[in-house]
Amino acid sequence: MDKFDVIIVGTGVAGLFTALSVSPDFKVLMISKDKIENSDSYLAQGGICTLKEPADFDSFLEDTLRAGRYENNQDSVKVMIENSPMIMDRLVEYGVRFDINKDGTYEYTREGAHSTYRILHHKDVTGKEITNKLLNNVRERENITLKEYTKMLDFIIEDNVCHGVVIKEKDAVRAVYAKQVVLATGGIGGLFTHSTNFRHITGDSFALALRHGVQLQNINYIQIHPTTLYEEAKNRKFLISESVRGEGGILLNKKGERFVDELLPRDVVTEAIRKQMDEDGRPFVMLSIKHMPKEEIIRRFPNIYRHCLEVGYDLSKEDIPVTPAQHYLMGGILADTYGRTSVKHLFAVGETACNGVHGANRLASNSLLESLVFSERAGWIISEETENIEYGEPHVSLEEYKDIDAWDEKNRQIIMEEIKRRDGEFYDKWCDK
Numbered sequence: 001m002d003k004f005d006v007i008i009v010g011t012g013v014a015g016l017f018t019a020l021s022v023s024p025d026f027k028v029l030m031i032s033k034d035k036i037e038n039s040d041s042y043l044a045q046g047g048i049c050t051l052k053e054p055a056d057f058d059s060f061l062e063d064t065l066r067a068g069r070y071e072n073n074q075d076s077v078k079v080m081i082e083n084s085p086m087i088m089d090r091l092v093e094y095g096v097r098f099d100i101n102k103d104g105t106y107e108y109t110r111e112g113a114h115s116t117y118r119i120l121h122h123k124d125v126t127g128k129e130i131t132n133k134l135l136n137n138v139r140e141r142e143n144i145t146l147k148e149y150t151k152m153l154d155f156i157i158e159d160n161v162c163h164g165v166v167i168k169e170k171d172a173v174r175a176v177y178a179k180q181v182v183l184a185t186g187g188i189g190g191l192f193t194h195s196t197n198f199r200h201i202t203g204d205s206f207a208l209a210l211r212h213g214v215q216l217q218n219i220n221y222i223q224i225h226p227t228t229l230y231e232e233a234k235n236r237k238f239l240i241s242e243s244v245r246g247e248g249g250i251l252l253n254k255k256g257e258r259f260v261d262e263l264l265p266r267d268v269v270t271e272a273i274r275k276q277m278d279e280d281g282r283p284f285v286m287l288s289i290k291h292m293p294k295e296e297i298i299r300r301f302p303n304i305y306r307h308c309l310e311v312g313y314d315l316s317k318e319d320i321p322v323t324p325a326q327h328y329l330m331g332g333i334l335a336d337t338y339g340r341t342s343v344k345h346l347f348a349v350g351e352t353a354c355n356g357v358h359g360a361n362r363l364a365s366n367s368l369l370e371s372l373v374f375s376e377r378a379g380w381i382i383s384e385e386t387e388n389i390e391y392g393e394p395h396v397s398l399e400e401y402k403d404i405d406a407w408d409e410k411n412r413q414i415i416m417e418e419i420k421r422r423d424g425e426f427y428d429k430w431c432d433k
């Protein structure tokens with residue numbers, strides 16, 4: 001029988017950082033539905049927020065609350081901001097390199113709705129840099145087993161206590177028992193036709209939570225990113241990071257005129273773009289950064305520059321068409337500031353969790369930080385508690401998972417119905433397409 005002290009589902013930054021924060025005395029299994037590297041964490045471009053000096057605390061707090069329409073859990077926000085310098089130190093210890101100025105100080109950037117420059121970045125591939133370095137460290141830990149192309153199909157929950165998960169590895173379905181289970185499965189972008197997320201990130205944890213009565217919060221608080229590269233193909237949408245606007249990029253209508261303050265919160269800019277697209281009668285508006293010197297564009301946005309060139313646009317010479325797309329889930333499985341959910345021994349971290357940091361709308365570059373701060377705290381609690389937990393091994397009938405396509409389709413319907421039930425207007429605008 002398969003048994004682990006801890007199972008972590010998901011190998012994005014939240015899963016990896018939890019694994020690194022759990023005591024090395026525990027036997028940990030990490031699984032990922034797809035290739036290990038295929039997580040949204042790898043795609044993060046803009047950067048990661050931090051408290052660069054104590055004097056910025058109030059303004060960082062206010063920017064986060066304002067973006068979240070003051071629906072945030074203030075205690076969670078404070079925990080996140082207070083812990084951010086320590087998290088940056090940990091990342092640097094793990095080998096993460098942030099861009100620095102010529103004088104050796106960190107180069108901070110800025111994105112929409114931030115009142116100052118407080119975002120650390122590694123060129124425009126910050127997520128890749130952080131995730132790769134965390135993964136290298138995880139691979140060195142002998143107590144951690146990593147399995148890719150291994151999918152969590154179900155939770156094993158009895159009497160409100162979690163005892164493990166049902167997994168599918170190649171064609172075999174089986175129960176794997178654990179003293180503690182951590183859900184780090186990211187958001188729900190794969191359920192949307194237009195999303196910046198990987199297609200396999202389909203919110204499985206939320207459907208299972210709804211099936212088992214695990215408490216969710218604000219599952220209809222879904223962020224639409226204002227600027228993804230407009231392409232006719234229905235593949236994953238390529239993000240044009242907010243920092244392009246932060247560094248002076250402007251949005252233009254059909255007549256070549258500016259129509260919005262580009263640095264307003266994401267939901268406001270998205271709505272302005274939607275209206276403008278209707279007025280212009282086309283499915284995109286234009287984004288221009290060509291006033292920036294070419295060398296500076298290439299230095300600052302090498303990934304975006306390269307991708308645009310590949311699909312036929314030279315950012316240094318021409319404007320590019322952009323359109324809004326699903327990007328991030330602010331809601332999720334209700335969790336406290338240690339990732340504990342309404343079910344015993346079941347934790348939720350990263351984009352899967354809703355600890356109230358983001359309120360109704362996420363401030364740019366707060367999600368990597370939020371994922372790291374709260375997954376580390378989940379790791380601490382797990383390290384303290386796990387030794388005294390007994391395994392529970394309730395019988396699991398595998399009959400239910402015979403038709404996995406039907407199981408997955410049902411999961412999709414469960415989530416979509418819940419979003420529709422909670423916000424019909426949002427559903428009609430963005431989900432039913």
Ligand SMILES: Cc1cc2nc3c(=O)[nH]c(=O)nc-3n(C[C@H](O)[C@H](O)[C@H](O)COP(=O)(O)OP(=O)(O)OC[C@H]3O[C@@H](n4cnc5c(N)ncnc54)[C@H](O)[C@@H]3O)c2cc1C
Pocket residue numbers: 009010011012013014015031032033034036038039040041042043044045046047048049126127150151152153184185186187196197198200201202203204205239327328349350351352364365366367368369371
């Ligand atoms: C294009 C893009 C750009 C972004 N830029 C930024 C940025 O600049 N700054 C910022 O702070 N945030 C940014 N974000 C958001 C941020 O990257 C994510 O919110 C964050 O990385 C989520 O991390 P995570 O570990 O919670 O989930 P993810 O990184 O999404 O990882 C989810 C993991 O769960 C696994 N999984 C899912 N379902 C199952 C299952 N059923 N069984 C097994 N495994 C499963 C997946 O395979 C994956 O390994 C960006 C997001 C995108 C998409």
